[in-house]
Amino acid sequence: MAHPSDRKYSNDHEWVLVDGDTATVGISHFAQDQLGEVVYVDLPSEGDSVNAGETFGEIESVKSVSELYAPLTGEIIAVNDSLGDTPEVVNSDPHAAGWMIKVRMDDPSEYDGLMTAEEYDDFVTAG
Amino acid sequence: MTDALRRTPLYEEHLALGARMVPFAGWEMPVQYAGIIEEHNAVRSSVGIFDVCHMAEFRVFGFGAFDFLQRMLTNDLHRISELGQAQYTLLLDEDGGIIDDLIVYHSGDLEYLVIANASNRDADFDWLKQHAPADLEIVDESDRTGLIAVQGPKALEVITELAGPEWQLPPRFRIGEAMLDGKVPVLIAHTGYTGEDGVEIVCSASMAPAIWRLLLSFPEVTPAGLGARDTLRLEMGYHLYGNDMDREIDPISAGLGWVCPKSKSGYMGSEAVARVREQGPDRKLAYLLVEGAIPRPGFPVLHEGDEVGKVASGTFSPTLQSGIATAYLPAELASVDTRLDVSIRKKTAKATVAKAPFVTTTSLAG
Numbered sequence: 001m002a003h004p005s006d007r008k009y010s011n012d013h014e015w016v017l018v019d020g021d022t023a024t025v026g027i028s029h030f031a032q033d034q035l036g037e038v039v040y041v042d043l044p045s046e047g048d049s050v051n052a053g054e055t056f057g058e059i060e061s062v063k064s065v066s067e068l069y070a071p072l073t074g075e076i077i078a079v080n081d082s083l084g085d086t087p088e089v090v091n092s093d094p095h096a097a098g099w100m101i102k103v104r105m106d107d108p109s110e111y112d113g114l115m116t117a118e119e120y121d122d123f124v125t126a127g
Numbered sequence: 128m129t130d131a132l133r134r135t136p137l138y139e140e141h142l143a144l145g146a147r148m149v150p151f152a153g154w155e156m157p158v159q160y161a162g163i164i165e166e167h168n169a170v171r172s173s174v175g176i177f178d179v180c181h182m183a184e185f186r187v188f189g190f191g192a193f194d195f196l197q198r199m200l201t202n203d204l205h206r207i208s209e210l211g212q213a214q215y216t217l218l219l220d221e222d223g224g225i226i227d228d229l230i231v232y233h234s235g236d237l238e239y240l241v242i243a244n245a246s247n248r249d250a251d252f253d254w255l256k257q258h259a260p261a262d263l264e265i266v267d268e269s270d271r272t273g274l275i276a277v278q279g280p281k282a283l284e285v286i287t288e289l290a291g292p293e294w295q296l297p298p299r300f301r302i303g304e305a306m307l308d309g310k311v312p313v314l315i316a317h318t319g320y321t322g323e324d325g326v327e328i329v330c331s332a333s334m335a336p337a338i339w340r341l342l343l344s345f346p347e348v349t350p351a352g353l354g355a356r357d358t359l360r361l362e363m364g365y366h367l368y369g370n371d372m373d374r375e376i377d378p379i380s381a382g383l384g385w386v387c388p389k390s391k392s393g394y395m396g397s398e399a400v401a402r403v404r405e406q407g408p409d410r411k412l413a414y415l416l417v418e419g420a421i422p423r424p425g426f427p428v429l430h431e432g433d434e435v436g437k438v439a440s441g442t443f444s445p446t447l448q449s450g451i452a453t454a455y456l457p458a459e460l461a462s463v464d465t466r467l468d469v470s471i472r473k474k475t476a477k478a479t480v481a482k483a484p485f486v487t488t489t490s491l492a493g
Contacts, residue, residue: 036163037162037164042420060421060443062354062445063158063163065421
């Protein structure tokens with residue numbers, strides 16, 4: 001599966017899809033593949049604020065647990081609560097139904113600093 | 128400086144199947160192929176095969192074999208007096224500490240085959256050698272021996288198909304000879320570590336890849352890695368050496384009194400076992416169901432806010448869709464339905480002491 005080019009990616013393997021000042025955040029196909037079958041996703045609440053580079057949650061597979069790092073700063077305006085019951089969607093549809101949070105961006109220029117799909121593909125191949 | 132990891136005869140097979148390889152007990156082993164849960168479910172519903180060639184095999188042969196092993200091991204070898212019988216047993220030190228858990232097969236006249244954990248291979252072998260009479264032959268055959276576990280409700284159909292219509296499956300906990308595909312001589316043990324019915328194939332290491340491929344030629348067979356092996360065994364409450372037992376732990380505290388028959392005495396560690404049995408253990412291995420997170424080894428177990436133990440084994444149960452764990456707890460807290468918490472990073476998860484096995488719906492149940 002390719003990483004879609006309609007969005008950008010962070011070093012921590014989150015994707016960001018922007019619509020106006022709202023950024024939707026999830027983890028990349030590459031990240032879900034590395035994790036293996038996801039069994040728990042621990043997300044923050046609506047109204048919490050997140051800071052670029054800081055953790056906003058946790059994702060757990062049978063073998064390992066990883067922290068989720070916010071790619072942008074802002075306020076959380078929506079959380080994908082359905083992942084509580086169906087965490088496996090992060091594996092089956094990481095770039096759409098597996099989204100995690102929506103953030104109202106404080107500083108849209110942070111988005112510009114992220115990697116394009118092409119740059120991200122190079123990043124994970126080199127990694 | 129680290130020693131190079133060892134590879135089993137099936138290493139190339141794993142790479143070809145796209146396995147994710149990890150270091151385990153000094154070996155480079157497949158942790159998963161398609162995914163731990165998928166492989167776990169394949170074993171619970173069909174057949175999974177596991178490379179367990181890293182495990183150690185010792186052959187103990189001679190006129191003194193029975194007396195020696197009866198003195199070194201906890202279980203009563205009289206219970207496997209017939210050729211082909213097998214038993215689960217423990218190797219203890221003088222203080223009753225567990226050196227290893229083993230399966231012993233009565234493989235021939237005056238001969239026993241011992242299968243041991245890879246991580247304890249040298250310790251076991253040295254311990255046995257050190258205590259053995261000079262005229263007893265104890266040979267480490269691990270390098271030339273292959274071991275493949277075939278487990279799942281359809282495992283016996285597959286093995287019967289491979290062994291041919293004349294072949295007789297040994298009863299449960301027995302080992303017998305077979306000729307696979309008409310040309311590969313093996314021993315087949317009707318044993319396993321998953322809670323499903325199935326066998327373990329003991330073969331010459333050089334034949335292991337051919338047998339592995341024969342098994343995979345059946346569409347119902349899925350290769351399964353160490354990840355699924357761990358989730359499967361923990362769902363059954365089977366112990367794992369290094370997590371659930373070690374030299375600091377006696378068999379009674381570990382809940383393994385059933386492999387230390389009261390009727391047997393005079394074996395290495397037996398006085399310590401009798402003492403703990405008499406006094407009752409201070410701490411006992413308990414089984415925990417944990418809600419909403421995966422309890423991993425080392426996580427603190429809390430009772431009313433106080434730490435009372437640590438997770439020994441812990442994982443996610445694909446069958447129950449819940450966290451499951453073992454932990455050594457003060458005996459008074461180890462009884463079923465006791466409410467506890469497990470500290471999981473920044474939060475706590477609710478835990479309840481449960482009865483083993485966690486899963487009671489396998490092909491071996493009932």
